[in-house]
Amino acid sequence: MEKMSETLVEVKDLKIHFFTDEGVVRAVDGIDLDVKRGKTLALVGESGCGKSVACRSFLQIVHSPGRIVSGEILYTRKNENGQGEVVDIARLNPHGRRIRSIRGKEIAMIFQEPMTSLSPMYTVGNQITETIRLHTEATKQEAWQMAIDLLDKVDIPKPDRLVEEYPFRLSGGMRQRAMIAMALSCNPTMLIADEPTTALDVTTQANILDLMLDLQQQYHMTLLFITHDLGVVAEIADEVAVMYLGKIVEKSDVNTIFNEPKHPYTQALLRSIPKIAVTREELDPIKGMVPNPYRRPGGCPFHPRCAKAMAECRTVVPAVTQLNDNHTVQCLLYEDLVGEKAMEQAK
Amino acid sequence: MLKYILQRLLYMIPVMFVISILIFVTIQLPPGDPISKMMENQRTQINVQFSEQDLEMMRARYGYGGPLHEQYIKWIGNILLHGDFGYSFYKREAAGKVIADLMPLTLVVSIGSFIFTWVVALPIGVLSAVRQYSIADHIFTFIGFIGLAIPNFLLALILLVLGLTMFQTSFTGLFSSGEIQQAPWSLAKVGDLLKHIWIPMIVIGMGGTAGLIRIMRANLLDELHKPYVEAARARGLSELRLLIKYPIRHAMNPFVSGFAYLLPSLVAGEAIVAIVMNLPTEGPVLLNALLNLDVFLGGGFLLILSLLTLVSTLLSDILLAWLDPRIRYGS
Ligand SMILES: Nc1ncnc2c1ncn2[C@@H]1O[C@H](COP(=O)(O)OP(=O)(O)O)[C@@H](O)[C@H]1O
Numbered sequence: 001m002e003k004m005s006e007t008l009v010e011v012k013d014l015k016i017h018f019f020t021d022e023g024v025v026r027a028v029d030g031i032d033l034d035v036k037r038g039k040t041l042a043l044v045g046e047s048g049c050g051k052s053v054a055c056r057s058f059l060q061i062v063h064s065p066g067r068i069v070s071g072e073i074l075y076t077r078k079n080e081n082g083q084g085e086v087v088d089i090a091r092l093n094p095h096g097r098r099i100r101s102i103r104g105k106e107i108a109m110i111f112q113e114p115m116t117s118l119s120p121m122y123t124v125g126n127q128i129t130e131t132i133r134l135h136t137e138a139t140k141q142e143a144w145q146m147a148i149d150l151l152d153k154v155d156i157p158k159p160d161r162l163v164e165e166y167p168f169r170l171s172g173g174m175r176q177r178a179m180i181a182m183a184l185s186c187n188p189t190m191l192i193a194d195e196p197t198t199a200l201d202v203t204t205q206a207n208i209l210d211l212m213l214d215l216q217q218q219y220h221m222t223l224l225f226i227t228h229d230l231g232v233v234a235e236i237a238d239e240v241a242v243m244y245l246g247k248i249v250e251k252s253d254v255n256t257i258f259n260e261p262k263h264p265y266t267q268a269l270l271r272s273i274p275k276i277a278v279t280r281e282e283l284d285p286i287k288g289m290v291p292n293p294y295r296r297p298g299g300c301p302f303h304p305r306c307a308k309a310m311a312e313c314r315t316v317v318p319a320v321t322q323l324n325d326n327h328t329v330q331c332l333l334y335e336d337l338v339g340e341k342a343m344e345q346a347k
Numbered sequence: 348m349l350k351y352i353l354q355r356l357l358y359m360i361p362v363m364f365v366i367s368i369l370i371f372v373t374i375q376l377p378p379g380d381p382i383s384k385m386m387e388n389q390r391t392q393i394n395v396q397f398s399e400q401d402l403e404m405m406r407a408r409y410g411y412g413g414p415l416h417e418q419y420i421k422w423i424g425n426i427l428l429h430g431d432f433g434y435s436f437y438k439r440e441a442a443g444k445v446i447a448d449l450m451p452l453t454l455v456v457s458i459g460s461f462i463f464t465w466v467v468a469l470p471i472g473v474l475s476a477v478r479q480y481s482i483a484d485h486i487f488t489f490i491g492f493i494g495l496a497i498p499n500f501l502l503a504l505i506l507l508v509l510g511l512t513m514f515q516t517s518f519t520g521l522f523s524s525g526e527i528q529q530a531p532w533s534l535a536k537v538g539d540l541l542k543h544i545w546i547p548m549i550v551i552g553m554g555g556t557a558g559l560i561r562i563m564r565a566n567l568l569d570e571l572h573k574p575y576v577e578a579a580r581a582r583g584l585s586e587l588r589l590l591i592k593y594p595i596r597h598a599m600n601p602f603v604s605g606f607a608y609l610l611p612s613l614v615a616g617e618a619i620v621a622i623v624m625n626l627p628t629e630g631p632v633l634l635n636a637l638l639n640l641d642v643f644l645g646g647g648f649l650l651i652l653s654l655l656t657l658v659s660t661l662l663s664d665i666l667l668a669w670l671d672p673r674i675r676y677g678s
């Protein structure tokens with residue numbers, strides 16, 4: 001039990017800023033995360049809150065003008081002797097050999113747009129074998145056979161035919177399966193999936209999710225799943241981190257998040273999903289829009305849209321409050337509570 | 348693929364037919380009977396007397412006097428059946444021979460400029476995009492704009508002046524002397540050609556190179572952040588392999604389709620430069636033929652140039668289909 005919850009990646013106070021002509025965008029503004037080995041962590045939030053940027057930093061593929069400004073991404077990798085070795089990914093040179101040996105081999109990633117994440121110029125097989133040949137000693141023929149087996153594994157019909165097809169001849173669902181096959185090709189420790197089902201229709205979405213869950217079991221993979229859809233979270237996550245404007249506002253296990261959400265933003269998100277709201281009247285989209293990234297509100301970034309906002313919220317940036325071992329929230333409402341608790345304990 | 352090429356070749360026939368009619372109508376537009384006019388011109392310039400019989404013979408051979416469509420059929424029939432492009436009154440020899448004499452060197456200069464354009468534009472365009480806003484990018488952008496802004500005949504003149512004042516050599520012509528130009532082909536002649544051809548190549552290719560650098564840079568900037576590039580990077584590819592396999596390969600498309608327009612525009616751009624630099628290519632001869640109402644020579648040249656344009660379009664389309672599977676599958 002203890003062994004299961006061992007930390008694979010620990011993110012500490014990570015800040016990623018974009019330095020544009022119009023100003024600095026604090027896309028990721030000091031987040032802490034624990035990715036547990038073999039578990040699924042869901043990163044949830046409305047679009048534009050910094051989920052993609054955050055997960056790209058795990059592979060050092062944040063593109064300019066974005067840059068990791070500070071913080072650590074401590075990744076525990078197994079070296080040849082099977083011993084743990086901690087690497088701070090945030091410190092690695094983005095063009096260097098070390099990060100490249102992690103990319104695709106130890107940490108693989110699948111993206112939101114299956115239609116454009118595969119190049120139309122090369123066959124599916126060409127792009128899958130590229131990864132295999134890069135990270136293993138396999139010959140061309142071996143890699144090709146492995147590609148066919150992988151396509152079979154992700155339930156693609158007639159994999160020996162499809163391996164020779166060009167991506168633009170496949171449906172979105174098939175392409176996403178091919179992307180998953182590619183991600184699995186080197187048996188990665190961790191899979192990052194950035195909204196892998198968002199661009200797909202509902203039935204395909206469900207199939208792909210099932211497939212991913214199934215493969216996670218088979219390959220004993222750690223999964224970092226990014227989504228804006230809480231319905232998906234309920235289905236797959238062990239742990240949930242809720243993100244708003246570059247900050248993680250609440251973090252806990254999936255049951256706690258769904259049954260005892262503390263942050264007003266988490267509560268609002270939950271009220272906005274049709275499946276969980278019981279009647280139509282209860283369905284309640286979050287008021288207002290995600291603010292312009294260049295004009296981030298002072299104090300708590302959520303206060304302009306928050307139903308429970310107080311006067312202090314406009315000026316005071318809430319600190320991370322540890323509600324219990326496995327539940328943190330970043331909201332002034334709970335800072336006092338902890339203070340009171342501490343006082344009580346002191347008595 | 349083979350079917351596609353055959354199909355395209357078949358399409359060329361009606362297109363060439365229409366073009367030939369247009370050319371014929373254009374060269375016949377000036378009023379009067381070109382043969383009498385030519386004879387008249389020649390009589391005043393050089394005291395040659397043509398008898399009325401000569402004129403009649405010529406007229407009969409080229410169908411003058413008859414209705415226009417009959418003249419056209421005679422003209423195109425002679426070309427297609429006998430390879431007879433008619434008589435050049437200005438050069439005073441068979442138009443076909445004039446064209447055949449000039450075409451090889453013209454093509455050498457044009458294709459040379461074309462290769463120069465590609466070889467220079469491709470790496471500079473890539474560098475400018477990958478290192479966007481770097482010092483190198485700014486320098487090449489600046490040079491590129493100058494290259495676009497300076498007409499190439501002016502560049503030719505500048506180089507000629509520089510050559511004469513600084514190196515005491517003349518950059519004109521393609522060969523060191525007239526004798527070499529007349530001599531039959533030999534290794535020495537080729538060597539002499541190579542020594543001279545690079546200046547016209549640069550001058551003629553300059554504008555196209557500058558334009559192509561801009562195109563390559565813009566295309567590549569578009570490609571560099573495409574999701575498939577990011578996905579390939581996330582698989583662990585090194586930046587150089589990544590760049591060559593994905594963005595450059597994708598950015599090549601507009602580059603290759605430019606091929607279709609580049610060849611004819613080089614031939615056209617070459618004319619003025621050839622006059623300035625005294626090159627033994629078709630440009631100046633075509634211009635003079637048109638100025639002197641030398642209908643058969645002018646028409647013949649235009650016909651060959653049109654055919655070259657069609658062929659280069661076909662070549663670029665085949666290249667595109669070979670390069671891009673989306674075109675092969677017609678999606
Ligand atoms: N190239 C860029 N230039 C400037 N800002 C950017 C760029 N890419 C992302 N951002 C900023 O980062 C924020 C987070 O983006 P992203 O991580 O893609 O959001 P999400 O994946 O949660 O929808 C965006 O609001 C945007 O302002």
Ligand SMILES: [Mg+2]
Nearest residue numbers: 051052194195
């Ligand atoms: Mg995103």
